[in-house]
Amino acid sequence: MQLRLLEGMHAIPAASWNALAGMQPFLQHAFLAALEDTGCVGGQTGWQPLHAVLEDGHGLQAAMPLYAKTHSWGEYVFDWAWADASERAGLPYYPKLLSAVPFTPVPGKRVMARDEQSRGLLLQGVLAMAGQAGFSGVHCLFPAEAEEASLAEAGLLCRRGLQFHWLNRGYGDYEDFLAALTRDKRKKLRQERRKVLDAGITVIRKTAGDITPADWAFFARCYQQTYLEHRSTPYLNLDFFERLGGVMGQHCLLVLAYQHGQPIAAALNLFDEQRLFGRYWGATCFVPSLHFELCYHQGIEFAIERGLAVFEGGAQGEHKLARGFEAVETRSWHWLAQPGLATAVERFLLREGQGVQHYLGELDERAPFRAMPGA
Structure with missing residues (x-):
């Protein structure tokens, strides 16, 4: 050896x-x-x-x-x-x-x-x-x-x-997941999602070859904006995201939010056959509950549709508990x-x-x- x-x-x-x-x-x-x-x-x-x-x-x-x-x-x-x-x-x-x-x-x-x-x-x-x-x-x-x-x-x-992970307990769809929550939590999550719809937001999920160079450029802009808002320096760059899409696009889930036909926010996840991994998000303007929609609700829907066992929401975030994640x-x-x-x-x-x-x-x-x- x-x-x-x-x-x-x-x-x-x-x-x-x-x-x-x-x-x-x-x-x-x-x-x-x-x-x-x-x-x-x-x-x-x-x-x-x-x-x-x-x-x-x-x-x-x-x-x-x-x-x-x-x-x-x-x-x-x-x-x-x-x-x-x-x-x-x-x-x-x-x-x-x-x-x-x-x-x-x-x-x-x-x-x-x-x-x-x-x-x-x-x-x-x-x-x-x-x-x-x-x-x-x-x-x-x-x-x-x-x-x-x-x-x-x-x-x-x-x-x-x-950490806080969402566990798939055999849910048939998102409504099936909501039915497992207490009445107050169900009501809160429905209200969150309704705020996004009422703001005229359209959400699109893209994977693999559906993610265009323009999508990656917009996401990188959102990612950098998040770091700027926290007065810190981004670790990753557009070159990395473009490379990721080229060599591992089949593992990428990009969630994009549009308002009046223009992209305003994006969240990047990676996934394999068992798990979805929430990673980065950013927005060019503030819309109430949009962060929760792109980073949690859309990920949960995707995990249920794909039959994934776990959605790892990333580090920290006690607020994830109220949205169906478990410590x-x-x-x-x-x-x-x-x-x-x-x-x-x-x-x-x-x-x-x-x-x-x-x-x-x-x-x-x-x-x-x-x-x-x-x-």
Whole structure:
């Protein structure tokens, strides 16, 4: 077995990578390569590709999407306090190593392997290399559940968090879904959708080849507008979205809103055979409830029509609970090279994890579904 760290996806055969990655769109060779080719990662972005591969005479046996980070932006698992504590103690926190999909808080494979032995060898090799090269730690965000035993065995610390996912309970259509909610919630969602209709909005969903270059240009404008409104810098660019549509259009769902024949808002989702992943949205003008229509109601309808099991709404957002989403636990795993920092973080994670569990219980009690038929 030979461990190598490679500074870009193009050094890895696409077929070999995808054989380990499976079907999730964010792990596809084409998706990660598009981020690199369009300058969204690499260069001066603070995301330096350093993908780990484990090979033998038969080819690729295990791999990790891996990045050397000089900051903690775009991760959705916030470790700013850890970095501050480390720096105050005179211990540089950056660079660190991160196994994740850039700018994408989607659970999925991270330590991809043909078997558990290869997974363990890859993890051991990456941790040893990180220590020798002077990285402050190795962080694995939102890994697949099947990988967590190996991460724990390798000595990484578990951090608990939560997201809001919509679960398809065999609904026949959107009205069937509404019937599962309490009366007050049904009324609220119908009122939201009525506001959009009364504003003269027409909504169109497009996938694959139906998405035109003009659609991508408009969506990129909406995406950038959202970041400007929050006084932050967009991570992605038009080149990336156009590349995404070209190489992975079959996984893209673009929801467009029109008023008086002109586009005014757009939301981008990705999907595979099992899940819909809500990602980005933006609008050129304000219309009450339009965000909820494009980002949630349209996605739920699409998931029901396609028979998708889960609609992942992205990070944060307690407001999703009132729209039929449910709180689910997420986990990330962390190895820190400095023993003192690792001990302090371990204590913190124990307290934080207890708080997350308590919060999940509270959210379950506030679920919008009927307690019993006829409620």
